[in-house]
Amino acid sequence: MARHLKLLVQRWSSRVFSVEVDGAPRYFGIREQLRGEPVPPDVFSEVQKQDRCYSLLVCSGDRVTGDRFHWELRDRLQRQLPPGSGVRSMSSFIPDQKGSLLKGYFLQSRAGNSSLIEDILTDLEQRNPVLVCSYSQSEDGQQWTQCLWYQSEDNPVRFCVVPSETPKHHPSVLNMINSDVFYSLDEACDVLKQCGDIIPETRSVLGMLPSSLDARRKPDFPVIVIEGLDATGKTTLTESLRDSLGATLLRSPPQCLSAWRGRFDREPPLIRRAFYAVGNYITAEQINQEASKSPVIVDRFWHSTAAYAIATAVTGPVSNLPHEGAEVYRWPGDLLQPSLVILLTLDPEERKRRLRSRGLMKTDEEEELDHNKLFRTRVEEAYRRIVGSACIALDASPSADLVLQQALLLIRAKCHL
């Protein structure tokens, strides 16, 4: 057994397990022996007596390979497993221990399916960096036990499954920095460099990077970023601002990356977020060049990268976001700071109306925004919590001309234009 797996299992009983049920995590822990009355955790409450459950946790020593494997595993399980296996996202972590998160899936076998499922899982465990556990119910139906699969033949260790309190931090928060949100160009580039062999396009992306960065250089002209959810009116406003102020209009990700964007949108979060992070630095270099000649308007920048990444990594209500003031909301030290960031806010119904009148939605994430109210509120709240270049909210519901006038007033007041 690989050394990192052995190390992992050594602290196994201090781990908490979380399973997504109806878009929010439910937690359970394990004990070597039960103290007091056993209470089955709610994850298991709807499982039938004759059913078995299984968990698969990805524990690769290499995070790029591990994340890609985890990403592809859901499709693979859904293709291979019998219908009704109910594949759910799951994770395991040591409370408050940064970097301790393992991601995986939880599933159940209906009566008669377990030998087929066990064959599939055994094969998966033998060929991949994945740790499988099985869960079974006691005769009297009062207790569930967890068994580490690789041990089950020679030295089976059974743990009792117990309910666990909701932890102080959502599990994803433990691994967010440099996995979902990157705070320096070097960290984002490290991920892309590791992908060179599997995604040849990364070489072209890295080739677009400026040779040196100077985040402290103060642009001669103001740099104004316009942020907001899809269809809040960013394109409309940025184009009008360009014309009214005689400004240069830029966007992040920059035009020069557009050929590769779709490719990275299909990758798991680690790689996708590294791509968007790098895009901001390329845009920053373009801003530096243009802001010596005229004001610059930027359509999306760092706020979009961080807010969507944070809001996607956590699940459930806004209270599951990292708390206000947390490290994840800080502006990266090596990234140019705009003079002003305006966040366009819009009533959800009006946003939907504008989306419909514009035509089809674009990214899966934007489609998710429409369906999932909780996700939308998490993105908006994450936008507001970012510090270092905090955003000023502007109501985007009046007519396009009125929104422009309001934005111009803000720009004149804050940037002395």
Ligand SMILES: Nc1ncnc2c1ncn2[C@@H]1O[C@H](COP(=O)(O)OP(=O)(O)O)[C@@H](O)[C@H]1O
């Ligand atoms: N202030 C406004 N009032 C009404 N409709 C607007 C306004 N601003 C933009 N729109 C319309 O809403 C849709 C989305 O606007 P767009 O500028 O493309 O948003 P974004 O760039 O944020 O996705 C477009 O059809 C646009 O014409």
Ligand SMILES: Nc1ccn([C@@H]2O[C@H](COP(=O)(O)OP(=O)(O)O)[C@@H](O)[C@H]2O)c(=O)n1
């Ligand atoms: N600077 C940026 C811009 C976009 N993005 C990502 O790109 C998606 C939105 O891009 P989009 O092209 O649909 O947005 P619009 O500019 O059309 O509103 C979000 O889901 C973000 O994850 C980012 O991470 N960083």
